[in-house]
Amino acid sequence: MNHFDVVVVGGGPAGSAAAIGCAQRGWRVALIERRAFPRFRPGESLHPGIEPLLQQLGVAERLCREDALRFDGHWVQWNGPPQFNGFGGDGNGRWRGFQIAGAQLDDALLQRAAALGVTVLQPHRAQRVLVHQRRVIGVDTDTGPLFASYVLDASGASGWLGRQLQLPVRRCSPSLLARFGYLEGCMAPYSQSPHLLADTDGWTWLAQVTQRTLHWTRLTFEAQSQAKGDHLPCALPAPLRALSSRSRPRSADVTWRISAAPAGSGYFIAGDAASQLDPASSHGVLKALMTGMQAAQAISDGLRHPALQTAAQTQYSQWLSDWFERDKAQLQRFYRLHPCPPRWLPTDE
Numbered sequence: 001m002n003h004f005d006v007v008v009v010g011g012g013p014a015g016s017a018a019a020i021g022c023a024q025r026g027w028r029v030a031l032i033e034r035r036a037f038p039r040f041r042p043g044e045s046l047h048p049g050i051e052p053l054l055q056q057l058g059v060a061e062r063l064c065r066e067d068a069l070r071f072d073g074h075w076v077q078w079n080g081p082p083q084f085n086g087f088g089g090d091g092n093g094r095w096r097g098f099q100i101a102g103a104q105l106d107d108a109l110l111q112r113a114a115a116l117g118v119t120v121l122q123p124h125r126a127q128r129v130l131v132h133q134r135r136v137i138g139v140d141t142d143t144g145p146l147f148a149s150y151v152l153d154a155s156g157a158s159g160w161l162g163r164q165l166q167l168p169v170r171r172c173s174p175s176l177l178a179r180f181g182y183l184e185g186c187m188a189p190y191s192q193s194p195h196l197l198a199d200t201d202g203w204t205w206l207a208q209v210t211q212r213t214l215h216w217t218r219l220t221f222e223a224q225s226q227a228k229g230d231h232l233p234c235a236l237p238a239p240l241r242a243l244s245s246r247s248r249p250r251s252a253d254v255t256w257r258i259s260a261a262p263a264g265s266g267y268f269i270a271g272d273a274a275s276q277l278d279p280a281s282s283h284g285v286l287k288a289l290m291t292g293m294q295a296a297q298a299i300s301d302g303l304r305h306p307a308l309q310t311a312a313q314t315q316y317s318q319w320l321s322d323w324f325e326r327d328k329a330q331l332q333r334f335y336r337l338h339p340c341p342p343r344w345l346p347t348d349e
């Protein structure tokens with residue numbers, strides 16, 4: 001049986017959230033993920049706004065446990081003395097972010113999707129999009145074709161569907177590579193809250209993600225400073241360089257970009273596959289979950305009321321673009337305050 005209402009490509013936070021959202025509304029869903037989990041991926045410092053989303057998705061109880069590492073905000077050393085940026089609070093107390101291991105988040109979401117009846121095909125790869133009369137009608141995979149009323153692409157920065165359909169992408173920065181890695185150990189002050197530290201070439205993010213693991217991400221603004229290789233960046237604070245690496249440093253393409261057509265006939269695109277800023281924007285996972293859930297709602301509207309399909313696509317695309325523009329403007333304002341702002345920032349905004 002290879003006919004579904006929705007086929008989701010990618011089992012990261014965007015894909016799992018979309019699959020859960022569709023299954024919660026009663027649709028028949030298949031999700032295809034090319035890698036066996038646990039996969040090596042960053043993204044463990046999570047914004048407090050994620051908690052209601054995890055509740056809605058039915059995984060909060062499992063993930064927001066008493067023993068989870070929480071933090072009230074982060075320290076930023078940018079254009080002056082270090083400042084603490086708290087998340088704020090309300091009558092119920094301070095808002096607190098989470099450190100949730102990427103593998104744990106992936107696992108909880110994918111298991112929840114499977115429990116709701118989603119057919120999970122893993123490790124299997126989407127190879128070719130199937131199109132009939134200019135409408136996306138399914139995906140050819142290494143385990144055979146899957147047909148669906150909608151294909152939801154959540155393949156992350158690789159932007160699988162966009163490449164298949166040759167959709168235009170609007171790039172808003174030069175090519176940017178983030179390097180990241182994990183150190184063995186626990187060290188104050190990073191063990192209390194994450195730190196973002198500016199230097200002449202860019203910035204470094206440091207966060208204690210488990211009791212024994214410290215995560216670092218480093219972004220340099222200009223291509224000539226984007227050194228690759230197995231060595232630790234020299235911008236890491238000296239005491240950290242004494243800790244041993246848990247794995248060799250990796251890199252990820254974090255060029256600012258947005259698909260010019262994140263929804264169309266028979267398809268939606270969510271998460272990093274739809275739009276991406278570099279990790280200083282600080283809520284990639286929240287955005288992945290929200291775009292997955294919003295796309296699930298739009299797909300459901302389109303399936304229930306076929307006459308509203310085009311309106312649902314337009315509304316989703318506009319919502320995504322507005323959010324991207326707001327985040328981009330905020331990141332540009334923040335980078336203008338950097339001691340050595342990137343030369344590629346536009347001056348007229």
Ligand SMILES: Cc1cc2nc3c(=O)[nH]c(=O)nc-3n(C[C@H](O)[C@H](O)[C@H](O)COP(=O)(O)OP(=O)(O)OC[C@H]3O[C@@H](n4cnc5c(N)ncnc54)[C@H](O)[C@@H]3O)c2cc1C
Nearest residue numbers: 010012013014034042043045126155156271272284285288
């Ligand atoms: C260095 C770095 C640090 C970060 N730190 C943070 C952080 O602290 N907090 C935060 O909120 N965000 C952070 N982010 C951003 C966050 O990791 C991403 O925004 C988020 O993971 C995007 O989720 P996604 O589901 O869209 O994509 P992904 O998590 O990339 O998932 C995409 C999935 O699709 C699968 N896939 C791709 N192609 C195919 C195919 N053809 N067939 C089948 N499956 C396929 C992939 O295997 C993958 O599992 C960071 C990003 C980087 C690069």
